Amino acid sequence: MKTVNIGILGCGTVGSGVLKTLAANGGWIEKRENLKIHVKRILVNDLAKERPEGYPKSIFTDDPEEVLGDSGIDIIVEMLSGENPAADYILRAIASGKPVVTSNKSVVAARWNDIMTASRGGRHVFFDASVCGGIPIISILSNSMQANRINRVLGIINGTTNYILTRMSKDGAQFGDALAQAKRLGFAEADATADVEGFDAASKLSIIASLVAGRHVPVGSIYREGISKIDEVDISIGKELGFTLKMLAIAAIRDDAVEARVHPAFIPSKHPLASVSDSFNAVFIDGNAVGELMLYGRGAGDLPTASSVISDIITAAKTIGADTPGVINTTEETVAAGDWESEYYIRMTVPDRPGVLSKIAGVFSEHRISISSLIQKGFDTPHVPLVFVTHPCSKNAMLDALAKIADSPEVVSVDNLIHVVR
């Protein structure tokens, strides 16, 4: 049996999950893969802290040198969080010719070009665990979709926002209450900004979009809206229209540009993504050969993420000494789409009197926006909510039209604008 010695950087949630899974399933892996994964050294912050059972105290260290500089280690497994010092550790391991496995989305997204260039197009660098925990989306995009032009990827790739929107949709909760509940149950951190405002999803989408587009799509080029603006009334009106609200990450490829965006969106309630509830993640791929393909599973958590890390370790072990090709293009520039076509849901408050609708419809028409449905809620009150759903139109035209409508004396307020994605 072949033995591979691994050096681990970081023993937080994911690192502990890897140690526990290797302890529980290591024998099975040896039998199935004819490979023994031996944990030689583990870098930790705090040597005094309790660690998973089955690993001698002596292999834990707080000195990165004892892991990175150990010539007996075959593979470096980086499970820290944040860009630094992880980037230096990864680049140093690549330079020393060792395969690298990482679960760290921040460093992969932020340092994509450095890592891919150093590894000559992704040779011996494995990052399936950096996106969507246990869902092998990176592996599928890299190794199972090569025959396809990918038209579009739609993802529910943040468990916290999916949990909050599920509560709002199923229980009629308002955003603030659903967020508070998510925090109580451990589905959201005390400061939930990174999740709620889409920063976490944008990091993951940067990695997915870079693979799909075949060129780096930096986080900074991704359009981003959070879910804090969503009112329960929007979700409830959306239901009447046959829609379910989800926080989507979208990568769509055009000939000349990449559309990469993270925002709440209404999707048809019959869409396979609509039934992805609670903290589950899912990624929906539209390829020109495969058609529609969806992966659904646990996008976070110690053991699901460990599943992806260990799978990458096994794949990495098989590539040691092999001349695997690097397939990631690092030379082309990304052109981020500044505009796109979308259907929209618009909710506004207007006085209940003749002429208002014709005025608003006139502004939409001037901007070449046509309306597919209209709902007016409530009658015999001075102000009523008015909801439009449009046919596909330019996002920028929509923003221009809404600015004009908001300024108009016929309109009390423009309350929400939400993408509709089919």
Add this chain to the structure above:
Amino acid sequence: MKTVNIGILGCGTVGSGVLKTLAANGGWIEKRENLKIHVKRILVNDLAKERPEGYPKSIFTDDPEEVLGDSGIDIIVEMLSGENPAADYILRAIASGKPVVTSNKSVVAARWNDIMTASRGGRHVFFDASVCGGIPIISILSNSMQANRINRVLGIINGTTNYILTRMSKDGAQFGDALAQAKRLGFAEADATADVEGFDAASKLSIIASLVAGRHVPVGSIYREGISKIDEVDISIGKELGFTLKMLAIAAIRDDAVEARVHPAFIPSKHPLASVSDSFNAVFIDGNAVGELMLYGRGAGDLPTASSVISDIITAAKTIGADTPGVINTTEETVAAGDWESEYYIRMTVPDRPGVLSKIAGVFSEHRISISSLIQKGFDTPHVPLVFVTHPCSKNAMLDALAKIADSPEVVSVDNLIHVVR
């Protein structure tokens, strides 16, 4: 750029799909993978038949020797149907040291041990397209789930039966009408026995279960029931109980045996598989690290299947000359489970008079079967339908109990027995 020469055996639906996809996406594949896939020879039955555009007449042949014996061909791509002569061609290609890609479930299921032994544990043999068309289930089980003990795989792996059950469930159609509709629309063949009675699903399950169990699970060891016994009334009573009826393929691993079975089953309507409709396929994996993972997509069709074939060709091309390990165990014997625990739905017709229920309940109790719900439909008619749902019990105990109940003078008929899977 590297060029790989492929020899194709069979140019039916899948073969034509591969030629079309290579013609459409070949340039993109060259750019992304730095690999040119060159189709050198194509074995067909009928040289006169029209073939996809972009391939010279001269590369088509009706002589297998011109493909198998061509030393300039690097990879053999077998897309015939049925076990013979495909098995001979595959074994001959393996013996000559060439990687083999196959989309043929019959030959992989029937000749698993021969193929895996000849290829020293699956080295250079690729069969992702043989199961579930465009869904990369083989690749995921082989290359992304290695860290897991797989507890169970549940699959909707036959599009025809899923289409028929969807029509029965959504439109209230009876089996015969839904089958006729499926034939009219091309979702079922004129002789639909292989689909409707579960033979097609059993072939696919044999391959999935063999990978999951790490030893060959022959088609003959798979328990099989078809859907022709399903009445629309069962589906409709199931809905009241919170169930959706699906044709499931199940591979469950026990310490000492493999449970492999294909049968209609009620699943909770909230289960992710319950929303898999029409001719779509899905595979739900329960692994001890990854938790719940589901793949959803097109399980058949020319282009989805071509997506998997071409992906396998690219993977095969990368392994040429490499010492890839074979990980498939061919030495252990399979012990097929002859009994298992399941919940059951039982529908029977009984006279509407006192004492009947206590008699039936008594028989269940003697067989250690306990009841979780009971519905009686209709009153004031001499005979009424009675539906039981049980707690988990032994399948064999259930069959014994039902034989006794069917013989009892208190019961008019036992009308249906359906597994309930959660």
